[in-house]
Amino acid sequence: MKVFSEVEERLKDIERDIKKCKKCNLWKVKTNYVPGEGNENAEVFFIGEAPGKEEDKQGRPFVGNAGKLLNELLKKIGLRREDVFIGNVLKCRPPNNRDPKPEEIEACSPYLLRQLNVIKPKVIVCLGRHSTSFIFDLFDIPFRGISRERGNVKKVRVWNRVVYILPTYHPAAALYKPQLKEDLEEDFKKIGEILRRKKVSLLDFGIE
Ligand code: URA
């Protein structure tokens, strides 16, 4: 019998709650809930916007074309999907991939916050403007649009330590605008740099 760790148990509890959720209207039009998935010890937590068509079909995050690009970007910095955690702001697909509505974000985001509080990642990577503006709001960071914010790492204090927030473009955007792929690659390199930063500096404690 497999023994589950406490973190795994807590992640499964969240998943169970998501799978019976009716807090906004999206549960009626979805095929499957997409709770998110990944390594219970992940140091990096990726936040997308909402499931797309393929994700809705399979019940798993980033398994369509945007997901293929995400896998590729991860590989370039020496990470695999199994090493990280991948979630979305919304756990159900909005019809025709329309933008999330503010009331849907309000209803659904507590699940994402619970997942973050269980995983306690060192790096939070926000994919696209919706997840970036949600996370920036949470930490009272002013959001000036994704093209201005992308690639600028923010440091916040949470879980009694420093956590890095890296906003970047949504991989789906790069499927239509190849130029953005280079920007994404450049931003992803910063994830590797943060993870390699072993020595804790005074700057990491906000002492400048
Ligand atoms: N786009 C997202 O934002 N999330 C997914 O899971 C897939 C595509």
Ligand code: SF4
């Ligand atoms: Fe519940 Fe989120 Fe699905 Fe809305 S999108 S029904 S809040 S799980």
